[in-house]
Amino acid sequence: MSDRLRWGILGTGFISGAMTSDLLLTGHTVTAVGSRSQEAADAFAAEHGIATAHPSYQALVADPDVDVIYVGTPHPFHAENATLALEAGKHVLIEKAFTINEREAAAVVELATARGLVVLEAMWTRWMPHMVRIRELIAAGALGEVRALLVDHDQKLPTNPEHRLQNPQLGGGALLDLGIYPISFAWDLFGAPSSVYALSSPTPTGVDGNDAIILGYPGGEKAVIHTVLDAAGPNAAVIVGTEARIEIEPVWYTPTAFSLIAPDGTVFERFVQDVPGRGMQFQAAELERLVAAGQLAGTVLPPAQSVQIMGTLDEIRRQIGLRYPGE
Numbered sequence: 290m291s292d293r294l295r296w297g298i299l300g301t302g303f304i305s306g307a308m309t310s311d312l313l314l315t316g317h318t319v320t321a322v323g324s325r326s327q328e329a330a331d332a333f334a335a336e337h338g339i340a341t342a343h344p345s346y347q348a349l350v351a352d353p354d355v356d357v358i359y360v361g362t363p364h365p366f367h368a369e370n371a372t373l374a375l376e377a378g379k380h381v382l383i384e385k386a387f388t389i390n391e392r393e394a395a396a397v398v399e400l401a402t403a404r405g406l407v408v409l410e411a412m413w414t415r416w417m418p419h420m421v422r423i424r425e426l427i428a429a430g431a432l433g434e435v436r437a438l439l440v441d442h443d444q445k446l447p448t449n450p451e452h453r454l455q456n457p458q459l460g461g462g463a464l465l466d467l468g469i470y471p472i473s474f475a476w477d478l479f480g481a482p483s484s485v486y487a488l489s490s491p492t493p494t495g496v497d498g499n500d501a502i503i504l505g506y507p508g509g510e511k512a513v514i515h516t517v518l519d520a521a522g523p524n525a526a527v528i529v530g531t532e533a534r535i536e537i538e539p540v541w542y543t544p545t546a547f548s549l550i551a552p553d554g555t556v557f558e559r560f561v562q563d564v565p566g567r568g569m570q571f572q573a574a575e576l577e578r579l580v581a582a583g584q585l586a587g588t589v590l591p592p593a594q595s596v597q598i599m600g601t602l603d604e605i606r607r608q609i610g611l612r613y614p615g616e
């Protein structure tokens with residue numbers, strides 16, 4: 290095995306293409322792709338210049354020239370696909386939402402731990418340079434006492450009832466696709482919520498079309514979250530502290546700029562970044578770092594926290610009455 294891990298891409302949809310482009314752009318090694326069809330695997334391999342195109346996910350995970358599998362399928366298949374990869378002895382980077390629910394997430398992490406393999410949730414925002422700097426500023430006390438996170442993830446996405454985002458069979462809805470970003474951000478800032486309140490409206494297909502969520506914490510902090518599937522919002526975020534606030538510019542969960550602003554409006558610091566590609570490479574670097582260091586969990590997003598975040602999503606779904614087929 291070379292120094293760098295050899296990636297295998299499972300699934301040939303939108304996000305697999307974006308991830309593969311970022312991996313290749315930033316010097317990672319992608320040796321294979323696997324699809325439910327040979328045609329799709331061949332087309333993906335040709336587009337990205339990948340050596341091997343497998344006609345099944347089973348064949349991909351069995352490939353001896355693959356060390357780590359990137360799971361880019363809809364969320365209801367994440368646990369099954371990750372289990373397949375782990376049982377074949379591969380490390381796994383799983384797209385968000387990590388799984389459909391906490392029970393599935395816990396089983397995946399338990400298997401990875403038992404096998405001594407890395408499993409990481411592809412919550413790409415966590416490892417972006419602006420988020421690294423924001424964590425530093427908060428830890429250094431630059432905001433004083435943090436009181437609140439105000440954040441939205443509002444997108445105008447296809448409303449075709451067959452689309453993945455509208456389809457209960459494919460884990461559709463705003464929460465697991467979009468709302469998970471601000472919820473994960475709140476977890477990053479404040480840890481486990483002690484109170485969860487959610488209000489939602491369904492789409493005609495029966496998934497959640499929009500959600501307003503408030504998370505409360507033992508120290509009195511609040512996260513105020515909105516997410517919607519069929520309307521474009523600012524997609525900005527503000528962290529409010531007693532000595533300063535951080536305003537993250539749109540789109541807050543992608544590589545972007547932010548300002549550290551005093552109560553009187555003075556800008557203490559403006560952080561800008563120039564990131565190659567879409568910004569999905571940082572999570573890949575984290576997975577490779579963990580493997581090289583012989584660690585199963587990092588500090589930024591340990592798999593145990595991914596399980597707990599699924600628990601928060603479960604509680605929100607319980608409150609809004611959203612169950613997926615088979616649950």
Ligand SMILES: NC(=O)c1ccc[n+]([C@@H]2O[C@H](COP(=O)([O-])OP(=O)(O)OC[C@H]3O[C@@H](n4cnc5c(N)ncnc54)[C@H](OP(=O)(O)O)[C@@H]3O)[C@@H](O)[C@H]2O)c1
Nearest residue numbers: 300301302303304305324325329361362363364384385386
């Ligand atoms: N990080 C991000 O910015 C981001 C953005 C968008 C989506 N995502 C996440 O990525 C995952 C996939 O989203 P996407 O937008 O890439 O979806 P997509 O374009 O529909 O692609 C999903 C792929 O999964 C595979 N698949 C396996 N079983 C399937 C089934 N029953 N129905 C449909 N596809 C199936 C297919 O690949 P084959 O035909 O090759 O098997 C398909 O191309 C979701 O969990 C989503 O939350 C993340």
